[in-house]
Amino acid sequence: MDHVNDSRRTRRSLVPGLLLSGVAVVALVAFVDPARAIDVLVSARPAPLVIAIAVSIAGLIARAAAARQLIDGRIGLGGSFAALNIGYLGNNLLPLRAGEAIRSVLIGRRSGLGLVGGAAAVAAERVLDVLFAASILLASLPSVRVEMGGTPVLPAVAVASVAITGLIVTARHRRRLLAWLEPRLAHRPRIAHWLPRLATALDGFARPRRLLAAAGWLAVSWALAVLFFWLVLRAFIPAAPLEWAAFGIGVLAFGIALPSSPGAVGVYEAAWVGALALCGVASADALAFAVAAHGITFAITSIFGVVALVRQAPDGHGIADRARRLAGTRDLPTPEEAAQ
Numbered sequence: 001m002d003h004v005n006d007s008r009r010t011r012r013s014l015v016p017g018l019l020l021s022g023v024a025v026v027a028l029v030a031f032v033d034p035a036r037a038i039d040v041l042v043s044a045r046p047a048p049l050v051i052a053i054a055v056s057i058a059g060l061i062a063r064a065a066a067a068r069q070l071i072d073g074r075i076g077l078g079g080s081f082a083a084l085n086i087g088y089l090g091n092n093l094l095p096l097r098a099g100e101a102i103r104s105v106l107i108g109r110r111s112g113l114g115l116v117g118g119a120a121a122v123a124a125e126r127v128l129d130v131l132f133a134a135s136i137l138l139a140s141l142p143s144v145r146v147e148m149g150g151t152p153v154l155p156a157v158a159v160a161s162v163a164i165t166g167l168i169v170t171a172r173h174r175r176r177l178l179a180w181l182e183p184r185l186a187h188r189p190r191i192a193h194w195l196p197r198l199a200t201a202l203d204g205f206a207r208p209r210r211l212l213a214a215a216g217w218l219a220v221s222w223a224l225a226v227l228f229f230w231l232v233l234r235a236f237i238p239a240a241p242l243e244w245a246a247f248g249i250g251v252l253a254f255g256i257a258l259p260s261s262p263g264a265v266g267v268y269e270a271a272w273v274g275a276l277a278l279c280g281v282a283s284a285d286a287l288a289f290a291v292a293a294h295g296i297t298f299a300i301t302s303i304f305g306v307v308a309l310v311r312q313a314p315d316g317h318g319i320a321d322r323a324r325r326l327a328g329t330r331d332l333p334t335p336e337e338a339a340q
Contacts, residue, residue, distance in 0.1 A: 024266035028273065032283045040288035044235040049292070052231035056300055059224035060084065066128075066217035067107070069210050070121040074111035082308035083107050087122075089305025092263045092298055127163045128215055129253070132222045137250025143243035144279050171206040225249055232293045236285055244279045251275035268294050 064081035075083075083106040090099025100122055108118030170177065178196070230245035248271075255271030256264045272290035273283055281289075 021261035021264070021266040024270040028266065028269055028287060032273065032287045036284035037287040037291070040236060040285050041291060044288070044292060045238070046235070048231045048235040049296070052228050052235075053296060053300065055224050055228045055231060056297060059221045059228060060300070060304070062217050062221035062224060066214045066221065067121060067125060069214035069217060070124050071107060071111045071113060071117060072207070072210055074113065075107070079110050080107070081304075082311070083110065085301050085304035086308050087305075088301035089309070092302050092305075095262050124164070124167060125214075125218070127167070128218050130159075131161065131164070132218060133250055133253035136222065136226065136246050137253075140243050140247035140250060143241070144247045168206075168211065174206065222249075229293060232296065233289050235292070236289045237281065240281075244276065244281070247279065248272055248275040263294075263298060 061077070061081060064077055064084045067084060068075060068077055068080040083103050086106060087099040087103030090102045091097050092099070101119075104118035104122050105115055106118065107113070107121055108115045111117060113121075226242065226246050226249055229249055230240065230242050233240045233245055233248075251274065252268065252271045255274075256267055261267075269287060269290040272293070273286040276286035276289070277283060
């Protein structure tokens with residue numbers, strides 16, 4: 001009975017995202033000439049697209065390096081890169097950004113921090129992403145003559161700044177906080193069970209060097225992302241300035257945060273078409289660019305994600321079965337708990 005109720009709740013939770021993606025697709029079809037967009041798409045210059053692919057892969061490596069720093073270097077760059085792309089593959093194919101949960105499980109298992117540690121690292125990365133996205137968007141607003149009044153960027157920056165500050169303070173005083181909480185949660189063994197894991201998971205955040213290194217690698221990944229979109233944009237509009245790509249990626253970062261279908265189909269394209277319209281780009285050109293950029297990122301992360309799954313799949317189990325196992329795996333004990 002509980003399984004049936006969970007399935008119903010899951011199906012209901014999919015409705016808002018599917019509706020939003022559907023509305024975005026309908027709006028694009030209604031306001032953009034599909035034939036013109038196809039003509040623009042097939043006439044793209046190939047050289048910038050080839051360079052953009054290499055830049056995109058470099059950006060993924062930088063992001064994997066940042067994630068590794070956030071778990072105190074407990075896994076190698078290869079393991080972090082594999083977990084990142086398996087997570088992206090999950091987001092590409094599954095609703096509700098399920099790839100983030102899968103990635104948390106993978107990072108937790110490989111690092112020995114458990115699900116709590118993996119989830120803490122992914123959450124911290126997202127908070128830093130908000131700061132970078134908001135900073136890029138704010139910096140690019142004057143270049144596209146967009147007024148700052150009424151934008152949600154400043155509140156987002158404030159919330160993210162408070163969150164990361166709170167995380168650092170909590171991490172620095174985690175042992176004292178743990179000692180204070182343990183006797184008060186003794187009557188709640190399930191909650192108390194997670195406290196040592198949470199304290200271990202915060203080790204990396206208590207070291208400023210690790211946090212600064214993670215922020216530095218994320219800054220590199222964001223810079224490469226701007227460069228990627230600029231290169232793809234120049235494949236369609238050779239005179240496009242870098243500021244258009246910066247503004248668009250800022251809009252995209254907040255746009256795809258809304259619920260949508262797997263892969264953010266429709267919402268991704270609508271965010272770019274809207275952003276580039278403010279830059280004076282024709283809707284057909286903007287849609288052709290958005291489809292190309294989305295297709296490249298979808299293909300790269302899916303290919304790397306499938307390869308990582310194949311490498312991790314045990315004998316006798318296929319990719320789909322391995323993905324289900326990863327998505328459904330419960331938290332594993334830390335090495336210290338296993339020794340006990």
